[in-house]
Amino acid sequence: MAPPKKLKKAKRKAKDSSKCNSSTETRTAESQASDNDWWYSFWHKNYDSGPDVPIEEDEAFKFFFRVSKKTFEYICNLVREDLISRPPSGLINIEGRLLSVEKQVAIALRRLASGEAQVSVGGAFGVGQSTVSQVTWRFIESMEERARHHLRWPEPERVEQIKSELEAKSGLPNCCGAIDATHIIMTLPAIESSDDWCDQESNYSMFLQVIVDHQMRFLDIVTGWPGRMTISRLLKCSGFYKLCESGKRLNGLLKVSADGAEVREFLVGNSAYPLLPWLMIPYEGKELSPPMSTFNAKHRALNLIATRALSQLKGAWRILHKVMWRPDKHKLPSIILVCCLLHNIIIDNSDELHPNVMLSSHHDAGYKEHICQQIDSHGDTMRENLCRHLHLSLLTANK
Numbered sequence: 001m002a003p004p005k006k007l008k009k010a011k012r013k014a015k016d017s018s019k020c021n022s023s024t025e026t027r028t029a030e031s032q033a034s035d036n037d038w039w040y041s042f043w044h045k046n047y048d049s050g051p052d053v054p055i056e057e058d059e060a061f062k063f064f065f066r067v068s069k070k071t072f073e074y075i076c077n078l079v080r081e082d083l084i085s086r087p088p089s090g091l092i093n094i095e096g097r098l099l100s101v102e103k104q105v106a107i108a109l110r111r112l113a114s115g116e117a118q119v120s121v122g123g124a125f126g127v128g129q130s131t132v133s134q135v136t137w138r139f140i141e142s143m144e145e146r147a148r149h150h151l152r153w154p155e156p157e158r159v160e161q162i163k164s165e166l167e168a169k170s171g172l173p174n175c176c177g178a179i180d181a182t183h184i185i186m187t188l189p190a191i192e193s194s195d196d197w198c199d200q201e202s203n204y205s206m207f208l209q210v211i212v213d214h215q216m217r218f219l220d221i222v223t224g225w226p227g228r229m230t231i232s233r234l235l236k237c238s239g240f241y242k243l244c245e246s247g248k249r250l251n252g253l254l255k256v257s258a259d260g261a262e263v264r265e266f267l268v269g270n271s272a273y274p275l276l277p278w279l280m281i282p283y284e285g286k287e288l289s290p291p292m293s294t295f296n297a298k299h300r301a302l303n304l305i306a307t308r309a310l311s312q313l314k315g316a317w318r319i320l321h322k323v324m325w326r327p328d329k330h331k332l333p334s335i336i337l338v339c340c341l342l343h344n345i346i347i348d349n350s351d352e353l354h355p356n357v358m359l360s361s362h363h364d365a366g367y368k369e370h371i372c373q374q375i376d377s378h379g380d381t382m383r384e385n386l387c388r389h390l391h392l393s394l395l396t397a398n399k
Helices: 017-046 057-065 069-085 101-114 118-125 129-146 156-170 231-237 239-245 290-316 332-348 377-398
Strands: 175-187 204-212 218-226 266-268
Touching: 017 057, 017 101, 017 118, 057 069, 057 101, 069 101, 069 129, 069 332, 101 118, 101 129, 101 332, 118 129, 129 332, 156 175, 156 290, 175 231, 175 290, 175 332, 204 231, 204 290, 204 332, 218 231, 218 239, 218 332, 231 239, 266 290, 290 332, 290 377
Parallel strands: 175 266
Antiparallel strands: 175 204, 204 218
16 A cells, blocks of 8 residues: 655745735745655655555654654754754755755654665665765764753652662562663774774674663663673773762662661662672572572563663664664764664653564674673672562562
């Protein structure tokens, strides 16, 4: 089923000083028609581009750009002032008109969402490779500044809500989120191909570390570090680690466990992370006691939230999932940040991704998990307290 025909442009009215208001309304209608034209032109070119493309218009829009039309309008309004006041040179389409803000945002979103080459993205919109490059970077620069409020550590009231939701899911009190990391794979020119960026799987990559809440919303990210690092080293290089170690983060009210022990605020992470007073990892070993196995099961349920968030991020914004061709390592962190901001904007606007864009595999498929051997004694005590708390809570519930 083909999409509907393009909207007809509003007819020009004869110029008449006595009909100034009518002329203004006509120009507005023409502008709106032009803004809508880019979508119908794009859809006509791409509606049969693959078996997964939805037939219904709104779902097709979400499939191609990852957001609903309502969220798309919100994003356009975020960056509109920047894209209008400081447009890059040469942004003229084949019809000789300056690209609308809506079309510029669509080009940038499609580039990030598809991960396709700039030539391919440009062909879908009737613009050149250089235009796609300029538009995408201007969009990223604007989003970095205008959308920052969508990614920040939550206020105390919100933290309490997160802890309540996570405890209801797992039975673990005072958990503030889950942490995980992924590799953004890239190719590098021979002149830049140093061992620093070559990771354990012989890929050139850049790390992204995220902390997520119960909604898979990013609360904190760290990126820009070489993939050769270990995950535990990445953690210790982060500002979040320094804040926690200095008592300025995860420093909320203590809770009391089922047997009267104190439980501080903490995160959950996989075995690649160290065991710290504020970072809980699962027990290792084949012969675990029933309480330890219960803790691991509850821990796994929470840690899976971060794993799924990264799989969703890479599935939605495929530029992070495909091998990036010779990216500017100084600009790549900005691209990663903006994809994370878009991830949060979708959640904050109660939007949902089209199910066909999700990754079917792990976000770091092909990478083996390395186990960190660092165990802090206070962290070990904290984990034991949580383990006993779960065990006693289950005994009480089963009576």
